Amino acid sequence: MTVFSVDKSSVLIFLIVLLVSYGGWKTRNLSFSGALSALIMGCIIGYVYGWNGLLLLGAFFLSSSIWSKLFTGSKAEIEGRLAKSSVRDWQQVWANGGPAALFIILYHFTGSEWWLYSFAAAIAAANSDTWASEIGPLNRKSPLSIRSFKRVKKGTSGAVSLLGTVAALAGSIFISFIFLTLHDPFQWPLFILISSAGFLGNVFDTVAGAYWQEEFICPVCSSSTEAYIHCGVPAVKSKGFSWMNNECVNFLSSFLAGAAVLLFIPG
């Protein structure tokens, strides 16, 4: 008598998710809580969508890790502005992958392909945002705030640059392309829909970053920051809703990208 049956493929998927999560922790891309969250998320996505799900998640995770480790010198100046370091904790992992996990669970219970497209769009949005924030700061000129139309310091939420926008578009297309290549047959309308939804998620991210995301001023060095504590003292709030931090904005933009796809269900 068996309580539940496990095939060889599931065991292999679990071992690979375990290995990648462990590797993410060892290479300091993930904190311990981040690695544990990645393990849970990988198991959910791998269980429902098998190797295709893991490849998509892996493409997001690996490309983001590569970008964040490259050109670290030119990005050192923005680390102090951000609330968190490049070591991702559980909040960052769920903010980026939570909506995708939710959509794949809905796919599991309904069997409707549209939840699968939402899942892909949610990952495309997370990837779009990550590529934009990792590659954007390499733009030679400072980014333009979409709120004041003034040039602001690199790494400021709600600011855009040409390179960051191109990276956002490429990041979304990258995931959308892999998803549709795995999802036989390759359908161009879906490719355009998922790429656009992912990019629009990033546009939402920028707008929310400009208008609603919480920001502080450091009373010591008077630089604006997303961190609660700067230069060892509590920073003073300058704008935004207190619940709207970077993780919340990321979660919402990925969730909305997935939801946007559903507007195109025919009939």
Ligand SMILES: [Zn+2]
């Ligand atoms: Zn400071």
